[in-house]
Amino acid sequence: MKQHFYLYKGAQKNFEKIAQQKYLLRKKLGALELSDAYVLPPVLYRQAGQGYAKGGVLDSKGIFVHSSGRYRDTEETKQPCTLMGGYEFSKVGIPILSEPCIYCGEYLPHYGHFLCESMTRLWYVVQNYHPGMKLIFISDEPREIGGNFRQIFELLGVDINDVRIVTHVTQCKNLIVPDASSIFCHWYTPEFVIPFKKISSSVKKVYKKEKIYLSRTRFKDRFIIGEENIEKLFAQNGYYVIYPEQLPLSELIAYLKGAKVVAGLSGTALHNIIFARQNTQLIVLNRMNLANPVQEMMNQSRWIATTYVDAHFNYLGSKNTVFLVGLTPPLKRFAQSKKFKIQGVPNLSKHQVELYFKCYMKNFKREAELGGDEPTLRDIWPAVLESLSLPKDEHIFVKLKYFLLSKLFWGKMAEKYRQRYLNIVEK
Numbered sequence: 001m002k003q004h005f006y007l008y009k010g011a012q013k014n015f016e017k018i019a020q021q022k023y024l025l026r027k028k029l030g031a032l033e034l035s036d037a038y039v040l041p042p043v044l045y046r047q048a049g050q051g052y053a054k055g056g057v058l059d060s061k062g063i064f065v066h067s068s069g070r071y072r073d074t075e076e077t078k079q080p081c082t083l084m085g086g087y088e089f090s091k092v093g094i095p096i097l098s099e100p101c102i103y104c105g106e107y108l109p110h111y112g113h114f115l116c117e118s119m120t121r122l123w124y125v126v127q128n129y130h131p132g133m134k135l136i137f138i139s140d141e142p143r144e145i146g147g148n149f150r151q152i153f154e155l156l157g158v159d160i161n162d163v164r165i166v167t168h169v170t171q172c173k174n175l176i177v178p179d180a181s182s183i184f185c186h187w188y189t190p191e192f193v194i195p196f197k198k199i200s201s202s203v204k205k206v207y208k209k210e211k212i213y214l215s216r217t218r219f220k221d222r223f224i225i226g227e228e229n230i231e232k233l234f235a236q237n238g239y240y241v242i243y244p245e246q247l248p249l250s251e252l253i254a255y256l257k258g259a260k261v262v263a264g265l266s267g268t269a270l271h272n273i274i275f276a277r278q279n280t281q282l283i284v285l286n287r288m289n290l291a292n293p294v295q296e297m298m299n300q301s302r303w304i305a306t307t308y309v310d311a312h313f314n315y316l317g318s319k320n321t322v323f324l325v326g327l328t329p330p331l332k333r334f335a336q337s338k339k340f341k342i343q344g345v346p347n348l349s350k351h352q353v354e355l356y357f358k359c360y361m362k363n364f365k366r367e368a369e370l371g372g373d374e375p376t377l378r379d380i381w382p383a384v385l386e387s388l389s390l391p392k393d394e395h396i397f398v399k400l401k402y403f404l405l406s407k408l409f410w411g412k413m414a415e416k417y418r419q420r421y422l423n424i425v426e427k
Helices: 012-020 111-118 122-127 147-155 192-204 225-235 248-259 268-275 293-301 329-337 350-371 393-406 412-426
Strands: 002-006 029-047 052-059 096-106 132-139 163-166 170-178 213-214 238-244 260-266 281-286 305-310
Touching: 002 012, 002 329, 012 293, 012 305, 052 225, 096 122, 096 238, 096 293, 096 393, 111 147, 111 293, 122 192, 132 170, 132 248, 147 192, 147 248, 192 268, 213 225, 213 268, 213 350, 225 238, 225 260, 225 329, 248 268, 260 268, 268 281, 268 293, 305 329
Parallel strands: 002 305, 096 132, 096 170, 132 163, 213 238, 213 260, 260 281, 281 305
Antiparallel strands: 029 052, 029 170
């Protein structure tokens, strides 16, 4: 699989490291058959300042079934968003399921994480499910299975009434615990793609749009500023623009199956590439200066040829969930290499710079009030000197000035800095 990079100076080494890593693990998967096992919904714990959860499956003797956990990077480290180990509970009055059950892990309501982590045991469902078997997911609160989540099960041929989300300790008389086909950011096995292939093959429609752009501009709660300019660039160069959140999953897959080239900003939308045909070309427009190993795992599992392009102007850093994107120097280099027409595509505007600053400061303040980690100077200012036409000395001054103001003030001083920054950009 060929990979191409159009990045800011100093960024390519990190992206190459992620992109060249081989994530495929040839590991034989199995499934445990348990009698009178207990299914425990997740309960949050904290250790050394890190949050992780306990929950999963205990056998009839109360011993934790290791393969029922959810892990990040390695199976031994308690990290945020891991699910490791059982906990004490009362057996008095707990519900009992007598039907044959398949343990499917934690139900994660975030679409991207559902694809990457909640579907890792569905390979077994594809091969062994029959109506009447119960698919057991655990959750810390009740979840409604709607929208694309519901359609995933429908396209897999699963009766939605057979999907159970367990929020209280439950005993299963007959429970099967399949091995997970992937560990987040670490590896995947050949079984990982089985449910995705099944879903894709269940969609008979194919829309013959050879080049598509997956846009987030109509996403309701978005914090990405400037994508309209990027969307215009691709639209005027022959890309058909679609809005994933406005389409049923089957319609999105119909577009992906007919595409030869898919482009879009990095994030959840591009995880859908796993439904595309093998050897599809993917253009990842980076909205931050961080490489995403999950995306690369998805790409490798479908033999996707990937081009990474830095499209971000995040002059306040990438740790916040607010992003400023547009026609960056790396994106211009990419456009020139593809002989794109860029006339009429606006550059970064004063309004977009202003809006980014306001949204960033608002979100930054909110996270601080909620007890979030205070960013350090290094966190706030990644190496994006090439993204802005500022002399090096001037850029260092702006970094220090913003850092001090953002740490100390939220009002007039920050506004004064913002005006100074706008004046620098306009020069």
